[in-house]
Amino acid sequence: MSRSFAGPHELGQNFLVDPRVVRNLVDLVPRGAGRVVELGAGAGALTAALVDAGHRVVAVELDPRRAATLQRRFGDRVEVVRGDLLRFREPEPHHVVSNVPFGITTPLLRHLLGQRAWGTAVLLVQWEVARKRAAAGATTMLTATWWPWYTFTLAGRVPARAFRPVPSVDGGVLVLQRRGTPLVEYAERAAYQALVRRVFTGRGAGVGAILRGMAPGRVVTRWLDAHGVLPTTLPGRLTAQEWAALYRTLS
Template sequence: MSRSFAGPHELGQNFLVDTRVVRDLVALVPRGAERVVELGAGAGAITAALVDAGHRVTAVELDPRRAAALRRRFGDRVDVVRGDLLRFEEPDGHDLVSNVPFGITTPLLRHLLGQRTWGTAVLLVQWEVARKRAALGSTTMLTASWWPWYTFGLAGRVPARAFRPMPSVDGGVLVIERRPEPLVPPGERAAYQAMVRRVFTGRGAGVGAILRGMLPGRVVARWLDAHRIAAGTLPGRLTAEQWAALHRAALHRTSS
């Protein structure tokens, strides 16, 4: 993609040219959504498939020429908005889909996860990023920080040849869904996320040692025993439910 044709946050975006991948991506978007917001619509391959599937679509595109081309192509069938993916504020009651420019994956995730307006996000990102966010093998601090409110799933691998220009790595489809019942109350988010950050950055050979620098030994021992966690387990190996239980244990100890 030429730099003269790209917006500042879309440099490095690779467009889907494999119609099968486009179809499979759109099939993951829930049909009951009031509206689907597509972030980074580009040339409109996914946009067209969303329209064909019967969705009401808002297509967000930063580049003015691409946005104008989308308006000419779809007319009043699509609400085209010229906007920055990292600043666009989505309307209430919608789902998301995006072929995410690889260079802004983490900033975009942070932007989206902090909002409460959408239910499901179907995101095409780098394969390794999708694997890490979906906690295959081990999770990251970002995923653990948001797990009580979202589930992260891996829906498939997309070969590099499905894009133009072809990137050096494969893509992966990450599906993020808002939990109907959060594992931690929203009002406790700041305290929970601060705890996750302290555990991930703490010193020690496993969560047992890390937590003993943060909590009384008896609290740590009860939590480890209740969830059958070995003291040497790394933070990235904990599940969403174990993180939520640790938060409750720490909060109960503080309130007591």
């Protein structure tokens, strides 16, 4: 049975045509996951593999013709939702899988991270975006603001030839998982995230100078020494544990 959750977003998606990539994505969904929401189901390549793996699938697709085709193809085996993946919310516990249109990766991440019903999200995004979000080298402010509650893992590179139409860049598999024990209490989320934004946008050649504009010098020095952080370290080079410790120190 299909239901409608209409939205204005226009999907510019590159569809997966490599069955090995499809299998790899499905294999990253926890076994016995039960309910899985596929955002942007498209032609149904991932949908079919998820069904074959024994998951109860909610397939979200904006295009009414594709949604109708999915409904005819899968019948009662899949719940088809015609709607915008940037607006859809699933209240029941679930996991998420999506071949994300490259142009909306950040809006989708913000949309997902603001929800609390899902446990794991397997996202196929642009390669460089996947690397940045997973802190391969340096992290972004978005990742740092959510690190106490989620892990961000780079799970592989997908060549452009695995898509149709073929994009100009490769894809990357980004896996988000909710931490069993958060590094900061969720009730303190707003205060923690405000701190991260202040540090990332603060003035100074490294966290030492930035933090000395926010707290007494002796407090900053004690935190730097305790965690072996150089004063010249950039905010994007801090780890999840260092951010959490910094929040506890300054709060």
